[in-house]
Amino acid sequence: MIQIKIYILVILRYYVYFDISVTPENIEISFNEIIEGTQCEFQCIAINGRPPLNSNVYIDGKKETDTMKKIDTGARNMFTITTLIIKKITRLHNQVKVMCCSTIGNGICRTKKVNVLFPPKDIHVEEMLRQNQDNGKTRIELKYTVAESNPKSSIGMSGVENNARMLVDKTYERKSETHGWALTVIWTFNFTRFDGKREIKCQVRTDGFPELNLEHIYKLNITYSPIVNISWQENKDIFVGDDVHLTCHVESNPPSTISWYKQSGLIQVVYDTKSLDINLTSVSTDYSGTYTCTAHNGIDGITSKNISLIVKESRKAMVHSYVLGLAIGIPITAVLTSVISFIMVYKRRKGALLVTRTDGVDNEYNGSRNDDTDLQAGYESLARQDFSKEVEMYTQPDNRKSTELPVVYENSEI
Known part of the structure; x- marks a missing residue:
């Protein structure tokens, strides 16, 4: 009788533990690091609950139905139930919530955010x-x-x-x-x-x-506005009949429209280019003037640079002019030299006349040296006497040999 009661108690105890629902102690959510495009295994683990029922798993608010269950039995007929879900994850799952809920007993839920790694696309x-x-x-x-x-x-x-x-x-x-x-x-x-x-x-x-x-x-x-440079025979004299080559170099982006002008008249224009040449053949003096190169490409207006072309007479004309200049210049120089020499001789002889004729005058006018007017009159009288004697001697040929000619000064004042 006693043994029968013991068997009944054991059986009752077993079935009572089995039938009484126990809320799990805890729920854990586990998954590995997730990279987009890979299959990820989510584990929802309900620890020490009874009976061993599956947990409900929700990803981003949607219940997952394709699940698997794994049961581990513990003490006192308690069970740890793992609910498995394998799902392909995209970047759209990043930071979504995974919720695991056990319906055993009073129920318990846990949530965890998914961190999906993904690289930039562009x-x-x-x-x-x-x-x-x-x-x-x-x-x-x-x-x-x-x-x-x-x-x-x-x-x-x-x-x-x-x-x-x-x-x-x-x-x-x-x-x-x-x-x-x-x-x-x-x-x-x-x-x-x-x-x-x-x-x-x-x-x-x-x-x-x-x-x-x-x-x-x-x-x-x-992109930048034009930078203009001109190349030509800058350090060379240009003569009539020569050929002149002018080149306008333009550095720009985008390419420029280049134009050549003489004074204000257009010579030539070319579009979308880097350089523009003009060739002046057999130039004359009419070609002299200012030549201007302009360039523009729509950035910061028009850029320009100019040169001055001077066409000289031909080399033969220059030689002829030089010879003609010498032919005219030498006689003129000779005449001027003669005039200057005459003036210098005149002044020199005038001074000599006044000095050489002072012997007789000094005694005659010894008392009046300080009187300039009387001295000048004495000189003039003496000059007239000398001139009369010279005329008389030249008109009497027989006396020329015996009479010593006086000193005569050209251009002496009389």
Whole structure:
């Protein structure tokens, strides 16, 4: 009788434990690191509950029906039930909630967010600002936009290591659809016309994706107003009959419209070119004047440069003029020299006459040396006496040999 009671109690105890529902002590949600496009295993673990029923699993509010169950029995007929779900995850699942609920007993739920790793899909480059300065110096502002990623991305640039640049802005924006981070970076660069063919290479880097190959190559197009230079026979004399070659060299981007003018008259015009030549054959003096080259390409107006062409007479004409000048100049020089010599001799002899005739005059006018008027009158009287004696001697030939001729001074005042 006693043994029968013991068997009944054991059986009752077993079935009572089995039938009485017990809410699990805890629920755990477990999954590995998730990369988009991969199959992910979600585990919903209800610990120490009874009876061993499946838990309900919800992903982003939707109940998952394709589940598997694994049961582990513990003490006192308690069970740990693991509900398994295998699902392909995309970037759209990033930051969604996974909820695991046990319906045993009073029920218990737990939630956990999914962190899906994914790289950016593209990068976009936009030119925001361009400022043209003199001689092709250009300031460019570039905006780099990297599509959303998780985790955040960064960018590196090559090809502009030696150029001055400045970081204007760097911003991360979280996108609502994927909850990824989009990156926007704005850089300002200073270039010259010599950077016209340079390429700026931008590479995107995202942690967790070492093999990511996302880059963008931006080809520079430095535009600038024309720079004009003229080449010709600048250091050479141009004579009538010579040929003259004028070349207008223009450096610009885009190509320019080039025109040649003489004074205000148009000679020639060519579109979208780098140089323009004009050939002047067998020039005459009518070709002399100002020649101007103008260029424009729609940037900063018209640029011009000019030269002055002077056509001289032919070399034969110059030689003829030189000889004629000598023929005229030498006689004139001779005449002028004779006149000057005559004047100098006249002044010299006039002074000598006054000195040599002072012997007799000094005694005659010894008392009146200080009287200038009387002295001058004495000189004039003496000169007249000498002139009369000379005339008389020349009119009496027989007396020429015995009489000594007086000194006669040409052009003496009488």
